[in-house]
Amino acid sequence: xxxANTIRTGAIFLIGGAIAFMAVxxxxxxxxxxxxxxxxxASHVLPSLLATGATGRTVWAIYGFLPLIxxxxxxxAFEALRPVREGSMRxxxxxxxxxxxxxxxxxxxWPSIHWTLAQAYVGGTEATQLAIGGLFAGLNSYLGNYIxxxxxxxxxxxxxxxxxxxxxxxxxxxxxxxxxxxLPPPCSEWWxxxxxxxxxxxxxxx
Numbered sequence: 001x002x003x004a005n006t007i008r009t010g011a012i013f014l015i016g017g018a019i020a021f022m023a024v025x026x027x028x029x030x031x032x033x034x035x036x037x038x039x040x041x042a043s044h045v046l047p048s049l050l051a052t053g054a055t056g057r058t059v060w061a062i063y064g065f066l067p068l069i070x071x072x073x074x075x076x077a078f079e080a081l082r083p084v085r086e087g088s089m090r091x092x093x094x095x096x097x098x099x100x101x102x103x104x105x106x107x108x109x110w111p112s113i114h115w116t117l118a119q120a121y122v123g124g125t126e127a128t129q130l131a132i133g134g135l136f137a138g139l140n141s142y143l144g145n146y147i148x149x150x151x152x153x154x155x156x157x158x159x160x161x162x163x164x165x166x167x168x169x170x171x172x173x174x175x176x177x178x179x180x181x182x183l184p185p186p187c188s189e190w191w192x193x194x195x196x197x198x199x200x201x202x203x204x205x206x
Contacts, residue, residue: 003079010076017069024063031056038144042133046118049110057111064108067100070156077163085166092162099156106148109139 028034031052037045049056074096078089114136121132 006079007076010072010074010079013069013072014076017066017073020062021066024059024066027059028056028063038140042117042121042136043129046114046121046132046136049114050118050122057115060111060115061108064104064111067103067107067152070096070100070159074159077159081163081166081169084169084171085162088162089166092159092166095155095162096159099152099159102147102152102155106143106152109143113139113143 025034032048037048040048052059074093077096078093081089117132117136121129121136124132
């Protein structure tokens with residue numbers, strides 16, 4: 001009974017989080033030209049970020065905390081699949097936690113560090129704006145690309161892969177269709193990260 005309640009709670013979090021994600025993503029796409037704006041430099045992105053106002057900052061904060069839904073979802077998946085693959089599902093649950101924290105670190109830079117940088121950039125001198133531009137690019141590389149995207153998305157793809165394999169295990173009582181559908185996304189994610197999307201270049205030490 002306890003496991004059933006845990007699984008049901010995880011499913012509710014997952015469905016609610018998906019709806020919230022679509023709402024937040026739609027707002028940012030309309031008001032901030034997200035995600036295309038992420039390819040811009042500080043002179044364009046930071047004033048645009050500040051122009052979204054308090055509402056935009058609140059939406060970014062909500063967006064930043066949404067990855068937390070992976071944690072109850074992972075616990076639910078563990079409870080559902082532990083009879084057939086308890087060890088691998090424990091590992092999958094840990095990867096989901098790593099993914100949630102990594103994605104949060106990447107997303108929450110926008111309503112916090114980047115917001116403060118935007119305020120300083122708008123009223124700063126040319127030298128200040130140049131320095132902020134370098135800091136902005138560095139934070140995007142570290143928190144955005146390496147932590148949020150590479151670590152966060154790869155960790156979540158491992159969770160999907162292990163969950164899919166557990167669903168295909170004998171005795172899982174899951175139809176093969178859902179389990180099989182879990183396998184291509186992690187593979188395509190790894191291919192995108194390591195083959196089609198090279199890591200951002202590091203600044204020259206000279």
